Amino acid sequence: MPRRNQTNEKRRELLPIVARAFAERGYRRTTTAELAERCGVQENILYRLWPDKKAMFIAAIGYVYDLSVAIWSRLLKEEEDEKTAAERLLAYEAEHLGEFGHSRIVFAGLSETDDPDIQAALADMYQRYQRFVREQIAAHQARRHKTTTPDAALAAWAVVGLGTVASISRELGLLSDRQRRRLMAEIGRLLLEGSAA
Amino acid sequence: MPRRNQTNEKRRELLPIVARAFAERGYRRTTTAELAERCGVQENILYRLWPDKKAMFIAAIGYVYDLSVAIWSRLLKEEEDEKTAAERLLAYEAEHLGEFGHSRIVFAGLSETDDPDIQAALADMYQRYQRFVREQIAAHQARRHKTTTPDAALAAWAVVGLGTVASISRELGLLSDRQRRRLMAEIGRLLLEGSAA
DNA sequence: TTCATCAGTAAGCGTACGCTTACATTATGA
DNA sequence: TCATAATGTAAGCGTACGCTTACTGATGAA
Numbered sequence: 001m002p003r004r005n006q007t008n009e010k011r012r013e014l015l016p017i018v019a020r021a022f023a024e025r026g027y028r029r030t031t032t033a034e035l036a037e038r039c040g041v042q043e044n045i046l047y048r049l050w051p052d053k054k055a056m057f058i059a060a061i062g063y064v065y066d067l068s069v070a071i072w073s074r075l076l077k078e079e080e081d082e083k084t085a086a087e088r089l090l091a092y093e094a095e096h097l098g099e100f101g102h103s104r105i106v107f108a109g110l111s112e113t114d115d116p117d118i119q120a121a122l123a124d125m126y127q128r129y130q131r132f133v134r135e136q137i138a139a140h141q142a143r144r145h146k147t148t149t150p151d152a153a154l155a156a157w158a159v160v161g162l163g164t165v166a167s168i169s170r171e172l173g174l175l176s177d178r179q180r181r182r183l184m185a186e187i188g189r190l191l192l193e194g195s196a197a
Numbered sequence: 198m199p200r201r202n203q204t205n206e207k208r209r210e211l212l213p214i215v216a217r218a219f220a221e222r223g224y225r226r227t228t229t230a231e232l233a234e235r236c237g238v239q240e241n242i243l244y245r246l247w248p249d250k251k252a253m254f255i256a257a258i259g260y261v262y263d264l265s266v267a268i269w270s271r272l273l274k275e276e277e278d279e280k281t282a283a284e285r286l287l288a289y290e291a292e293h294l295g296e297f298g299h300s301r302i303v304f305a306g307l308s309e310t311d312d313p314d315i316q317a318a319l320a321d322m323y324q325r326y327q328r329f330v331r332e333q334i335a336a337h338q339a340r341r342h343k344t345t346t347p348d349a350a351l352a353a354w355a356v357v358g359l360g361t362v363a364s365i366s367r368e369l370g371l372l373s374d375r376q377r378r379r380l381m382a383e384i385g386r387l388l389l390e391g392s393a394a
Numbered sequence: 395t396t397c398a399t400c401a402g403t404a405a406g407c408g409t410a411c412g413c414t415t416a417c418a419t420t421a422t423g424a
Numbered sequence: 425t426c427a428t429a430a431t432g433t434a435a436g437c438g439t440a441c442g443c444t445t446a447c448t449g450a451t452g453a454a
Contacts, residue, residue, distance in 0.1 A: 005400070026308035028225030032442060042403060044444075053442065110304040111223035113368050123369040130371075148393040150383065157362055157372075158355070158384045164365075165358030171310050172320040174327075175354075186347065187355045187388070196345040196391035201422075202430070229412060239433060241414075250412065401450070411440080420431070 011049050011059075014039045018046075019060035023101030027057055027108040058121045061109060064102045065125045069132065076136075086140035086192055089133070093163055094184035103167035130156045140192055149194040158191050208246050208256075211236045215243075216257035220298030224254055224305040255318045258306060261299045262322045266329065273333075283337035283389055286330075290360055291381035300364035327353050337389055346391040355388050 017039050021030050032053055036043040050056045075092055076085045083091070098104075106125075112118045134156035141149045149155075166184055169175040175183065190196055214236050218227050229250055233240040247253045272289055273282045280288070295301075303322075309315045331353035338346045346352075363381055366372040372380065387393055 007400095010401095025311070026225075028223075028308075031440080033440090041401095043442085045402070047443065048401085104308070107304050107307040110365065110368065111225075111301070111308055114222075119369060123371060126365070126369060126371055150387055150393050154380050154383055157366065157380055158359055161358035161360075161362030162355055163358075164361050165354055168307065168323070168361070169354065171307065172316060172323060174320060174323055183351050183354055186351055190347055190387065190391065191384070194387065194393035196347050204430090207431095228410080230410090240412085242432075244413065245431085396454085397452100399451085401448105403446105403448075405445085405447100407442105407444075409441085412438100414437075415435085416433105417435105418431105418433075420429105422426105422428090422430095424425100424427095 007049060010045075014041075014046070014049065015059055015063050018056050019063045019105065020101065022057055022060045022108060023064070023104040026104070027112055054115070054117060057109070058117060060105055061118075061121045061125055064100060064105050065128065067100060068102060068129075072132070084136075084140040084143055086133075086136040089136055090159075090184060090188040090192070093166075094181045094188070097163065097180070097184070098167045098170055103164065104171070126160070130160055133159050137192060144193070150191060155191045159188065162187055162191070204246060207242075211238075211243070211246065212256055212260050215253050216260045216302065217298065219254055219257045219305060220261070220301040223301070224309055251312070251314060254306070255314060257302055258315075258318045258322055261297060261302050262325065264297060265299060265326075269329070281333075281337040281340055283330075283333040286333055287356075287381060287385040287389075290363075291378045291385070294360065294377070294381070295364045295367055300361065301368070323357070327357055330356050334389060341390070347388060352388045356385065359384055359388070 018035055021035055021038050024030075025034070032043050032046060035053075035056065036046055039046065046056065050059060072089060072092075075088060078088075080088060106122065109118050109122045113122065130153075134152050137155050137159070138152040141152060150158075162184065166175075166180050169180055169183075186196075215232055218232055218235050221227075222231070229240050229243060232250075232253065233243055236243065243253065247256060269286060269289075272285060275285075277285060303319065306315050306319045310319065327350075331349050334352050334356070335349040338349060347355075359381065363372075363377050366377055366380075383393075
């Protein structure tokens with residue numbers, strides 16, 4: 001009998017490397033040759049793990065989402081009574097925003113949205129992302145029960161937008177780290193509470 | 198003597214077509230052959246107008262910015278005493294957001310930010326964009342002089358982020374037109390006023 | 395040991411792309 | 425008119441890319 005199939009293990013091993021390559025160079029400029037070289041394998045090995053380059057990219061989208069959720073979930077488990085989960089999330093993102101290159105992969109994908117598979121993968125990611133944020137905001141508002149807070153769903157989209165513009169500003173060097181943190185903190189608070197600081 | 202040089206006129210004539218192509222297909226996937234075909238000329242004619250494909254793209258970035266500013270400026274000149282300029286701007290964007298594909302060009306560019314020329318062009322565009330919005334917000338706040346409004350510079354970045362996420366949601370079909378308008382209206386108001394509706 | 399299957403290497407195929415070259419035609423001011 | 429530079433057409437050059445093929449060596453249950 002033959003040896004046992006290790007395709008899944010290999011996929012898990014190489015996916016972070018693949019994702020980082022796409023994050024650094026975008027979708028089109030990342031060549032399959034470069035992916036193979038970074039992974040330390042020949043190209044056809046990648047093609048045994050995924051049917052084509054597009055599938056590698058879609059897998060990378062899933063990976064960065066899973067990575068974010070894993071980090072956030074760990075963060076939310078650390079009980080801290082002073083701050084709500086939403087506040088801790090915002091504070092964390094203000095500090096570590098875009099550390100992996102999450103948004104670079106998203107931007108790369110957003111240039112390929114006429115491909116239905118890529119569009120679907122991105123849409124799915126955004127839905128989950130927003131839902132996660134919305135739940136934290138709703139929980140925060142319930143705990144603080146202010147009189148007039150923004151609709152949690154809308155506020156969640158706005159927080160996603162806030163993170164996006166913060167990523168862009170980091171990418172383009174538009175704001176200093178300090179200003180970016182202030183942006184996340186003050187506007188984040190406004191979106192959570194429904195009133196300025 | 199030779200005929201007179203019409204390079205500038207030709208550039209102005211073709212630039213909207215070039216920009217639309219980049220908006221629809223992204224930077225990498227737009228081939229110079231396709232650009233030429235859409236423009237109804239041969240490729241080398243484009244290369245007489247711009248040194249290379251990258252220059253065509255950077256020109257397209259400038260074009261979509263100029264176009265937005267032209268539209269907004271016209272909008273702001275129409276005097277309307279009920280609403281401030283900032284409110285009209287938000288209302289307009291809620292309705293016509295991304296009509297030309299402004300954000301698609303930006304996303305395409307954001308996948309190419311390791312090229313210093315493209316990065317500089319995008320950074321310049323964002324700076325001007327944010328400054329424009331900030332001025333409108335500051336004017337709005339001065340007119341309404343509420344007690345606690347968000348810092349205009351931060352609010353302007355947040356509005357940029359709000360527009361970005363609204364564009365993304367439109368691109369990916371995440372929100373209905375109605376929901377998207379509500380997002381722009383309610384969160385926009387929150388960012389301007391510093392308090393929920 | 396056998397042998398079917400998996401893992402890895404090396405090379406290359408077909409195509410598409412950015413950009414250039416070579417050349418013909420046209421318009422214009424001296 | 426006519427020299428001259430602008431404008432237009434057609435073809436192709438070199439390279440890079442996505443993906444495949446052909447092959448060799450390793451693995452491990454029967």
